[in-house]
Amino acid sequence: MIYDLIIIGMGISGITSAIYAKRSNLSILCLEQNDYIGGALKNIKKINNYPGYDEISGEELINNLKKQLDYNNISVNHETVTNI
Numbered sequence: 001m002i003y004d005l006i007i008i009g010m011g012i013s014g015i016t017s018a019i020y021a022k023r024s025n026l027s028i029l030c031l032e033q034n035d036y037i038g039g040a041l042k043n044i045k046k047i048n049n050y051p052g053y054d055e056i057s058g059e060e061l062i063n064n065l066k067k068q069l070d071y072n073n074i075s076v077n078h079e080t081v082t083n084i
Contacts, residue, residue: 010032011037
């Protein structure tokens with residue numbers, strides 16, 4: 001299959017890119033090497049500088065991001081990119 005966009009890494013920037021691309025009706029492929037999304041958010045206990053939240057844990061934010069990916073019917077392939 002040919003994609004309009006391939007996103008490598010599903011941290012906060014990759015997830016945001018995927019949502020905007022999907023809403024623009026682009027065909028996208030999302031790749032993440034870890035068995036989870038969110039990148040470094042997984043290790044953050046308390047976030048108090050993210051817009052829309054007075055305070056949230058990294059785990060809670062990841063769960064909210066997963067819900068938004070599901071809502072937009074965006075899937076993530078857990079694969080390691082070794083060459084571009």
